[in-house]
Amino acid sequence: MPDPSEDWRARLRGQGYRLTPQRELILGAIEELGHATPDEVLAHVQARVSSVNASTVYRTLEVLEGLGLVRHTHLSDRAPTYHSVSGHEHFHVKCRECGEVVSLDVEVADGLTRRLEDDLGFVADVGHLTVFGRCRACREAQSS
Amino acid sequence: MPDPSEDWRARLRGQGYRLTPQRELILGAIEELGHATPDEVLAHVQARVSSVNASTVYRTLEVLEGLGLVRHTHLSDRAPTYHSVSGHEHFHVKCRECGEVVSLDVEVADGLTRRLEDDLGFVADVGHLTVFGRCRACREAQSS
DNA sequence: TTGGTTGCAAACTTTTTGCAAGCGT
DNA sequence: ACGCTTGCAAAAAGTTTGCAACCAA
16 A cells, blocks of 8 residues: 555656645645644745745645645635645534634535535535534623 | 615615715615625726725625624625625625636525534534635646 | 725735746656 | 645735715705
Protein backbone atom coordinates (compact mmCIF):
# COMPACT_ATOMS: atom_id res chain seq x y z
CA MET A 1 0.00 0.00 0.00
CA PRO A 2 1.21 3.49 -0.84
CA ASP A 3 2.38 5.83 1.87
CA PRO A 4 -0.32 8.49 2.03
CA SER A 5 2.17 11.19 2.91
CA GLU A 6 4.09 10.35 -0.26
CA ASP A 7 1.04 9.92 -2.37
CA TRP A 8 0.22 13.58 -2.76
CA ARG A 9 3.73 14.44 -3.87
CA ALA A 10 3.46 11.84 -6.57
CA ARG A 11 0.09 13.11 -7.65
CA LEU A 12 1.37 16.64 -7.68
CA ARG A 13 4.14 15.71 -10.06
CA GLY A 14 1.85 13.45 -12.00
CA GLN A 15 -0.16 16.52 -12.92
CA GLY A 16 2.91 18.35 -14.12
CA TYR A 17 3.26 20.36 -10.93
CA ARG A 18 6.49 20.72 -8.99
CA LEU A 19 7.13 19.90 -5.41
CA THR A 20 8.37 23.02 -3.67
CA PRO A 21 9.12 23.85 -0.04
CA GLN A 22 6.32 26.40 -0.10
CA ARG A 23 3.78 23.79 -1.10
CA GLU A 24 4.89 21.44 1.61
CA LEU A 25 4.81 24.19 4.20
CA ILE A 26 1.38 25.39 3.20
CA LEU A 27 -0.17 21.94 3.14
CA GLY A 28 1.47 21.26 6.50
CA ALA A 29 0.02 24.48 7.91
CA ILE A 30 -3.50 23.48 6.92
CA GLU A 31 -3.00 20.09 8.49
CA GLU A 32 -1.68 21.57 11.72
CA LEU A 33 -4.23 24.33 11.97
CA GLY A 34 -7.27 22.26 11.12
CA HIS A 35 -9.23 25.21 9.81
CA ALA A 36 -7.57 28.35 8.59
CA THR A 37 -8.02 31.36 6.36
CA PRO A 38 -5.32 32.21 3.81
CA ASP A 39 -4.15 34.88 6.21
CA GLU A 40 -3.77 32.45 9.05
CA VAL A 41 -1.98 30.00 6.82
CA LEU A 42 0.42 32.74 5.78
CA ALA A 43 1.13 33.71 9.38
CA HIS A 44 1.70 30.10 10.38
CA VAL A 45 4.07 29.48 7.50
CA GLN A 46 5.93 32.74 7.95
CA ALA A 47 6.55 31.92 11.57
CA ARG A 48 9.07 29.39 10.27
CA VAL A 49 9.96 30.77 6.87
CA SER A 50 9.39 34.49 6.77
CA SER A 51 10.11 34.88 3.08
CA VAL A 52 6.96 33.12 1.91
CA ASN A 53 4.61 35.48 0.17
CA ALA A 54 0.85 35.91 0.40
CA SER A 55 0.30 35.43 -3.31
CA THR A 56 2.04 32.09 -3.08
CA VAL A 57 -0.41 31.05 -0.39
CA TYR A 58 -3.37 31.91 -2.59
CA ARG A 59 -1.89 30.21 -5.61
CA THR A 60 -0.90 27.14 -3.64
CA LEU A 61 -4.25 26.73 -1.92
CA GLU A 62 -5.81 26.77 -5.35
CA VAL A 63 -3.48 24.03 -6.56
CA LEU A 64 -3.97 21.93 -3.43
CA GLU A 65 -7.71 22.26 -3.72
CA GLY A 66 -7.52 21.25 -7.35
CA LEU A 67 -5.72 18.11 -6.29
CA GLY A 68 -8.37 17.44 -3.68
CA LEU A 69 -5.90 17.74 -0.81
CA VAL A 70 -7.71 20.61 0.86
CA ARG A 71 -11.16 22.11 0.62
CA HIS A 72 -12.63 25.42 1.58
CA THR A 73 -15.93 26.62 2.94
CA HIS A 74 -17.22 29.95 4.20
CA LEU A 75 -17.42 30.20 7.94
CA SER A 76 -17.72 33.97 7.82
CA ASP A 77 -18.79 36.63 5.36
CA ARG A 78 -15.13 37.38 4.98
CA ALA A 79 -12.22 35.17 4.07
CA PRO A 80 -12.76 31.52 3.13
CA THR A 81 -11.63 28.82 5.52
CA TYR A 82 -9.49 25.97 4.25
CA HIS A 83 -9.23 22.58 5.84
CA SER A 84 -7.55 19.27 5.20
CA VAL A 85 -9.38 16.44 3.50
CA SER A 86 -7.13 13.78 5.00
CA GLY A 87 -9.79 12.90 7.58
CA HIS A 88 -13.34 11.95 6.63
CA GLU A 89 -15.23 14.25 4.34
CA HIS A 90 -17.29 16.61 6.45
CA PHE A 91 -19.39 19.73 6.37
CA HIS A 92 -19.80 22.48 8.94
CA VAL A 93 -22.44 23.84 11.22
CA LYS A 94 -21.86 27.21 12.82
CA CYS A 95 -23.71 29.06 15.56
CA ARG A 96 -24.10 32.73 14.72
CA GLU A 97 -24.33 33.64 18.37
CA CYS A 98 -21.36 31.98 20.02
CA GLY A 99 -19.43 31.29 16.85
CA GLU A 100 -18.95 27.61 17.63
CA VAL A 101 -18.19 25.45 14.62
CA VAL A 102 -18.96 21.76 14.52
CA SER A 103 -17.76 19.36 11.83
CA LEU A 104 -20.23 16.67 10.82
CA ASP A 105 -19.93 13.62 8.65
CA VAL A 106 -21.50 14.20 5.25
CA GLU A 107 -23.95 11.37 5.88
CA VAL A 108 -25.74 13.62 8.36
CA ALA A 109 -26.90 15.60 5.35
CA ASP A 110 -28.19 12.55 3.52
CA GLY A 111 -31.79 13.64 3.91
CA LEU A 112 -31.15 16.80 1.94
CA THR A 113 -28.71 15.18 -0.44
CA ARG A 114 -31.18 12.47 -1.43
CA ARG A 115 -34.03 14.87 -1.85
CA LEU A 116 -32.02 17.12 -4.15
CA GLU A 117 -30.91 14.17 -6.21
CA ASP A 118 -34.35 12.58 -6.41
CA ASP A 119 -36.25 15.79 -7.09
CA LEU A 120 -33.78 17.67 -9.23
CA GLY A 121 -31.11 15.24 -10.31
CA PHE A 122 -28.75 17.59 -8.50
CA VAL A 123 -25.64 16.11 -6.88
CA ALA A 124 -24.71 18.24 -3.89
CA ASP A 125 -21.15 19.00 -2.88
CA VAL A 126 -21.82 18.59 0.81
CA GLY A 127 -18.16 19.03 1.71
CA HIS A 128 -18.38 22.69 0.79
CA LEU A 129 -21.43 23.31 2.90
CA THR A 130 -21.70 25.38 6.05
CA VAL A 131 -25.05 25.63 7.78
CA PHE A 132 -25.59 28.67 9.98
CA GLY A 133 -28.01 28.85 12.86
CA ARG A 134 -28.22 28.76 16.64
CA CYS A 135 -26.85 26.02 18.81
CA ARG A 136 -28.63 24.41 21.70
CA ALA A 137 -26.64 26.22 24.37
CA CYS A 138 -27.39 29.65 22.94
CA ARG A 139 -31.07 28.88 22.55
CA GLU A 140 -31.40 27.62 26.08
CA ALA A 141 -29.51 30.60 27.42
CA GLN A 142 -32.04 32.93 25.86
CA SER A 143 -35.18 31.06 26.81
CA SER A 144 -34.35 31.33 30.51
CA MET B 1 -55.67 43.49 6.85
CA PRO B 2 -52.59 45.68 6.55
CA ASP B 3 -51.23 46.60 3.17
CA PRO B 4 -47.94 44.73 2.94
CA SER B 5 -46.37 47.46 0.88
CA GLU B 6 -47.15 49.94 3.66
CA ASP B 7 -46.19 47.59 6.43
CA TRP B 8 -42.47 47.85 6.03
CA ARG B 9 -42.51 51.62 6.07
CA ALA B 10 -44.34 51.50 9.37
CA ARG B 11 -41.92 49.00 10.79
CA LEU B 12 -39.01 51.04 9.60
CA ARG B 13 -40.26 54.07 11.47
CA GLY B 14 -41.30 51.96 14.39
CA GLN B 15 -37.65 51.11 14.90
CA GLY B 16 -36.63 54.73 14.86
CA TYR B 17 -35.48 54.64 11.26
CA ARG B 18 -36.48 57.16 8.63
CA LEU B 19 -38.13 56.52 5.34
CA THR B 20 -35.92 57.92 2.61
CA PRO B 21 -36.08 57.80 -1.17
CA GLN B 22 -32.83 55.82 -1.17
CA ARG B 23 -34.32 53.14 1.02
CA GLU B 24 -37.36 52.81 -1.16
CA LEU B 25 -35.27 52.68 -4.30
CA ILE B 26 -32.91 50.06 -2.91
CA LEU B 27 -35.65 47.81 -1.62
CA GLY B 28 -37.42 48.24 -4.95
CA ALA B 29 -34.27 47.26 -6.79
CA ILE B 30 -33.96 44.02 -4.84
CA GLU B 31 -37.58 43.23 -5.56
CA GLU B 32 -37.20 43.92 -9.25
CA LEU B 33 -33.90 42.14 -9.67
CA GLY B 34 -34.77 39.06 -7.66
CA HIS B 35 -31.17 38.31 -6.78
CA ALA B 36 -28.49 40.97 -6.78
CA THR B 37 -25.13 41.89 -5.37
CA PRO B 38 -24.63 45.31 -3.79
CA ASP B 39 -22.94 46.35 -6.99
CA GLU B 40 -25.88 45.33 -9.12
CA VAL B 41 -28.29 47.03 -6.77
CA LEU B 42 -26.26 50.21 -7.05
CA ALA B 43 -26.23 50.08 -10.84
CA HIS B 44 -29.98 49.46 -10.96
CA VAL B 45 -30.74 52.33 -8.63
CA GLN B 46 -28.32 54.70 -10.31
CA ALA B 47 -29.97 54.06 -13.65
CA ARG B 48 -32.84 56.18 -12.33
CA VAL B 49 -31.18 58.27 -9.68
CA SER B 50 -27.52 58.67 -10.44
CA SER B 51 -26.66 60.46 -7.23
CA VAL B 52 -27.13 57.45 -4.98
CA ASN B 53 -23.90 56.31 -3.45
CA ALA B 54 -22.39 52.88 -2.93
CA SER B 55 -21.96 53.31 0.79
CA THR B 56 -25.65 54.07 1.07
CA VAL B 57 -26.40 50.78 -0.62
CA TYR B 58 -24.28 48.87 1.87
CA ARG B 59 -25.75 50.70 4.84
CA THR B 60 -29.27 50.30 3.57
CA LEU B 61 -28.99 46.61 2.81
CA GLU B 62 -27.83 46.13 6.37
CA VAL B 63 -30.86 47.98 7.69
CA LEU B 64 -33.27 46.13 5.42
CA GLU B 65 -31.80 42.81 6.41
CA GLY B 66 -32.09 43.77 10.06
CA LEU B 67 -35.78 44.40 9.49
CA GLY B 68 -36.11 41.04 7.78
CA LEU B 69 -37.10 42.60 4.47
CA VAL B 70 -34.22 41.14 2.53
CA ARG B 71 -31.75 38.35 3.11
CA HIS B 72 -28.39 37.49 1.66
CA THR B 73 -26.57 34.33 0.74
CA HIS B 74 -23.32 33.56 -1.05
CA LEU B 75 -23.76 32.43 -4.61
CA SER B 76 -20.14 33.09 -5.44
CA ASP B 77 -16.87 33.37 -3.60
CA ARG B 78 -17.10 37.08 -4.16
CA ALA B 79 -19.86 39.51 -3.32
CA PRO B 80 -22.94 38.40 -1.37
CA THR B 81 -26.27 38.15 -3.16
CA TYR B 82 -29.32 39.81 -1.67
CA HIS B 83 -32.87 38.79 -2.35
CA SER B 84 -36.33 39.75 -1.24
CA VAL B 85 -38.12 37.86 1.48
CA SER B 86 -41.56 38.94 0.30
CA GLY B 87 -42.18 35.57 -1.35
CA HIS B 88 -41.82 32.30 0.52
CA GLU B 89 -38.67 31.73 2.48
CA HIS B 90 -36.28 29.80 0.30
CA PHE B 91 -32.74 28.57 -0.02
CA HIS B 92 -30.55 28.16 -3.08
CA VAL B 93 -28.97 25.41 -5.07
CA LYS B 94 -26.29 26.32 -7.57
CA CYS B 95 -24.58 24.31 -10.28
CA ARG B 96 -20.86 24.99 -10.36
CA GLU B 97 -20.65 24.04 -13.99
CA CYS B 98 -23.38 26.03 -15.72
CA GLY B 99 -23.94 28.49 -12.92
CA GLU B 100 -27.67 27.89 -12.80
CA VAL B 101 -29.34 28.88 -9.54
CA VAL B 102 -32.57 27.34 -8.34
CA SER B 103 -34.62 28.61 -5.41
CA LEU B 104 -36.25 25.96 -3.28
CA ASP B 105 -38.76 26.09 -0.50
CA VAL B 106 -37.12 25.64 2.89
CA GLU B 107 -39.20 22.52 3.49
CA VAL B 108 -37.07 20.72 0.92
CA ALA B 109 -34.30 20.85 3.48
CA ASP B 110 -36.42 19.41 6.25
CA GLY B 111 -34.47 16.19 6.28
CA LEU B 112 -31.30 18.01 7.24
CA THR B 113 -33.04 20.55 9.42
CA ARG B 114 -34.68 17.87 11.55
CA ARG B 115 -31.54 15.86 11.88
CA LEU B 116 -29.56 18.85 13.10
CA GLU B 117 -32.22 19.75 15.57
CA ASP B 118 -32.70 16.20 16.85
CA ASP B 119 -29.03 15.31 17.05
CA LEU B 120 -27.54 18.64 18.10
CA GLY B 121 -30.38 20.86 19.21
CA PHE B 122 -29.18 23.14 16.43
CA VAL B 123 -31.76 25.30 14.67
CA ALA B 124 -30.62 25.92 11.11
CA ASP B 125 -31.11 29.16 9.26
CA VAL B 126 -32.04 27.50 6.00
CA GLY B 127 -32.83 30.80 4.32
CA HIS B 128 -29.15 31.65 4.29
CA LEU B 129 -28.12 28.39 2.73
CA THR B 130 -26.72 27.79 -0.72
CA VAL B 131 -25.87 24.26 -1.77
CA PHE B 132 -23.30 23.87 -4.53
CA GLY B 133 -23.02 20.91 -6.83
CA ARG B 134 -23.79 19.72 -10.33
CA CYS B 135 -27.17 19.83 -11.95
CA ARG B 136 -28.76 17.03 -13.93
CA ALA B 137 -28.14 18.63 -17.30
CA CYS B 138 -24.43 19.08 -16.70
CA ARG B 139 -24.03 15.57 -15.41
CA GLU B 140 -25.83 14.07 -18.36
CA ALA B 141 -23.83 16.18 -20.76
CA GLN B 142 -20.60 14.77 -19.40
CA SER B 143 -21.66 11.15 -19.20
CA SER B 144 -22.33 11.04 -22.93
C1' DT C 1 -35.28 71.70 15.79
C1' DT C 2 -33.27 67.19 16.31
C1' DG C 3 -30.66 63.55 15.12
C1' DG C 4 -30.94 59.83 11.73
C1' DT C 5 -29.06 59.71 6.72
C1' DT C 6 -26.47 60.65 2.84
C1' DG C 7 -22.60 61.70 -0.42
C1' DC C 8 -17.84 61.95 -0.74
C1' DA C 9 -13.30 60.67 -0.20
C1' DA C 10 -10.07 58.04 1.92
C1' DA C 11 -8.81 53.95 4.21
C1' DC C 12 -9.06 48.95 4.54
C1' DT C 13 -9.23 44.02 3.77
C1' DT C 14 -8.81 40.37 0.76
C1' DT C 15 -7.48 38.59 -3.63
C1' DT C 16 -5.48 38.87 -8.29
C1' DT C 17 -2.08 39.82 -11.82
C1' DG C 18 2.24 41.02 -14.57
C1' DC C 19 6.86 40.07 -14.61
C1' DA C 20 11.66 39.03 -14.00
C1' DA C 21 14.42 36.06 -11.22
C1' DG C 22 14.71 31.47 -9.31
C1' DC C 23 14.57 26.59 -8.93
C1' DG C 24 12.64 21.71 -9.55
C1' DT C 25 13.07 18.05 -12.73
C1' DA D 1 18.13 23.83 -20.21
C1' DC D 2 13.05 24.10 -19.92
C1' DG D 3 9.29 26.12 -17.99
C1' DC D 4 6.74 25.84 -13.68
C1' DT D 5 6.99 28.81 -9.32
C1' DT D 6 7.97 32.44 -6.51
C1' DG D 7 8.47 37.19 -4.52
C1' DC D 8 7.41 41.76 -5.27
C1' DA D 9 4.70 45.55 -6.27
C1' DA D 10 0.76 47.36 -8.17
C1' DA D 11 -3.95 46.84 -9.25
C1' DA D 12 -8.42 45.13 -8.49
C1' DA D 13 -12.55 44.02 -5.89
C1' DG D 14 -15.48 44.68 -2.13
C1' DT D 15 -16.51 47.03 2.04
C1' DT D 16 -16.06 50.32 5.84
C1' DT D 17 -15.54 54.76 8.08
C1' DG D 18 -15.13 59.84 9.37
C1' DC D 19 -17.43 63.86 8.59
C1' DA D 20 -20.04 67.91 7.17
C1' DA D 21 -24.25 68.89 4.88
C1' DC D 22 -28.94 67.38 4.48
C1' DC D 23 -33.59 66.27 5.39
C1' DA D 24 -37.45 63.28 7.54
C1' DA D 25 -40.36 63.61 11.43
